[in-house]
Amino acid sequence: MEIEKTNLEGCLVLKPKVFQDKRGYFFESFNQRTFNDVTGLNINFIQDNESFSTKGVLRGLHFQTGDKAQAKLVRVIKGEILDIVVDIRPGSKTYGKYFAIELTESNKKQLFVPRGFAHGYIVLSDTAIFAYKCDNYYDKGSEGGIIFNDPDLNIDWKLDEADFIVSEKDLVLPKLQDLNI
Numbered sequence: 001m002e003i004e005k006t007n008l009e010g011c012l013v014l015k016p017k018v019f020q021d022k023r024g025y026f027f028e029s030f031n032q033r034t035f036n037d038v039t040g041l042n043i044n045f046i047q048d049n050e051s052f053s054t055k056g057v058l059r060g061l062h063f064q065t066g067d068k069a070q071a072k073l074v075r076v077i078k079g080e081i082l083d084i085v086v087d088i089r090p091g092s093k094t095y096g097k098y099f100a101i102e103l104t105e106s107n108k109k110q111l112f113v114p115r116g117f118a119h120g121y122i123v124l125s126d127t128a129i130f131a132y133k134c135d136n137y138y139d140k141g142s143e144g145g146i147i148f149n150d151p152d153l154n155i156d157w158k159l160d161e162a163d164f165i166v167s168e169k170d171l172v173l174p175k176l177q178d179l180n181i
């Protein structure tokens with residue numbers, strides 16, 4: 001397992017060791033002991049999620065508030081996505097800054113997103129299956145979000161905005177500067 005820091009303190013890129021042979025590949029998509037060893041963290045992931053999306057689907061930017069906040073370990077099983085995390089930790093030196101990374105079925109990179117970040121992604125391939133672990137249960141009442149095209153964030157989503165497919169809920173999210181957190 002390789003690990004890389006990002007411009008956002010606490011956000012980490014993980015690259016599992018992949019074993020290729022004539023049958024195909026094998027890798028450990030999660031191993032708690034390895035994860036703890038390489039990150040120095042002790043996260044108790046308690047929920048696994050999976051979603052399927054088509055090209056141009058943009059989900060985000062999402063977070064849960066207060067004691068329902070979630071750390072996430074995200075990856076792509078099929079296809080290619082651009083993953084985005086935004087630092088919304090009050091007082092952080094990178095508050096309002098974002099990190100972007102392509103997560104694909106071939107690079108098999110994983111992104112660890114600590115609590116205190118908004119998270120979203122856009123699908124770059126025809127279809128994609130996205131999977132992630134969370135360290136806190138889903139709580140509808142604690143959902144928060146930031147609009148994907150917040151001019152202060154100025155996120156480069158790579159695709160043409162006219163082709164984005166966004167949920168009704170995500171289309172009416174506020175800007176970061178209008179959040180009450």
Ligand SMILES: Cc1cn([C@H]2C[C@H](O)[C@@H](COP(=O)(O)OP(=O)(O)O[C@H]3O[C@@H](C)C(=O)[C@@H](O)[C@H]3O)O2)c(=O)[nH]c1=O
Nearest residue numbers: 049051059060061062063119120121137138139167169
């Ligand atoms: C996230 C989630 C949703 N749901 C339900 C609520 C809703 O009816 C349906 C679809 O939910 P959403 O539209 O919120 O799904 P989605 O837009 O895929 O939400 C996800 O987006 C990415 C970017 C994240 O970072 C995740 O944490 C999560 O917020 O699934 C659950 O039952 N459990 C969950 O953990």
